[in-house]
Amino acid sequence: MQQPAGSQKKGRPTPTRKEQEAARRRPLVPDDRKAARQAQREAARRAQMETRIALETGDESRMPVRDRGPQKRFARDYVDGKWSLGEWLMLIVVAWLIASFTVTGNFQAQAVMYGVLWAVMGLVLLEAFLRSRGLKKALLARFGEIEPGTVWYGVTRQMQLRRLRMPRPQVARGEEPRR
Template sequence: MFGRKKDEAAADDAAVENPYESTDVDEAGKKGPTPKRSEQEALNRRPLVSSDKKARKEAERKRRIESQERLRLANETGDERYMMPRDRGPQKRFARDFVDSRWMLGEFLMIIIFLFLIVSFSFSSNLVIQANITLALWLVLLVTIMDAFIMTRMLKKRLIAKFGESERGVLWYAAMRGLQFRKMRLPKPQVKRGEGPRD
């Protein structure tokens, strides 16, 4: 009885002293070495970030395409959740609608300048016509600036009446939008000319 306990204790001591010995027996009847705990944990570890550069680049490309698609749809539909930060906010939306509901001379400015250049090259030898063309171009620029100034003053009054104040940068935002051709404006116009801003 006491001999059995001593044998079991000796077997336990041998297992502690020889941690690399396995209790498993293979088909040939031989014991194989038990792997270290650190080695076993290393085998079970998986990297949180893929080490495959190609897979990472592909994932980044997909995220970029999805972000661009959301931005495109937002610019088309007026959904501010996915717009650029510069276009977000109720006052920016009101300013866009206010500009888009009007006829602005500034949106045709690039076309007018291009036509003036063509006429100027056509009559490059006639100094009198050249002087008149230059004067006419300056007049167009002056009228464009006056039109934008009047528009921003009217917009400021509307913003104060509706929101209690005019946020910084909104008037400049509206003026720059007024210089863009209507079909090229982003976000896309959500109102027709003459409709007025949405509530």
């Protein structure tokens, strides 16, 4: 009569408690601290480089968790396929700052500049609101339900300069999101 598969003998005696404790015992601090620290730095640098390459190529298996998933990919493609005033907001604010330092004595010009800045900010907020509604509708049509944070992910991506977006845009302006 054969023994069941999981109940075969192990072929050696059970180690005593003293032998088990001795096998587990190792120093708290490695012998070569510098080598251990260097190996840890290299591992961290290698992981960071893999993540950077994944963000540039669109490889989702190595992306950070916040960028993974079909809904996040759809939100990226949805936003990247459209023109946006929000992505130019930072450059507009920098130009406004430079202009505000050059126009110091003319209060009427400063009032106009403030009005223009507030108008641009209002347009950016309106655009973000409208884009978030469109993204919600598109996500619901495509996936049936929306993962938490996906719409905000798309709106914040819309506010970044296209060249600085990570993960890199995978669709050209005017294109529809990929399937």
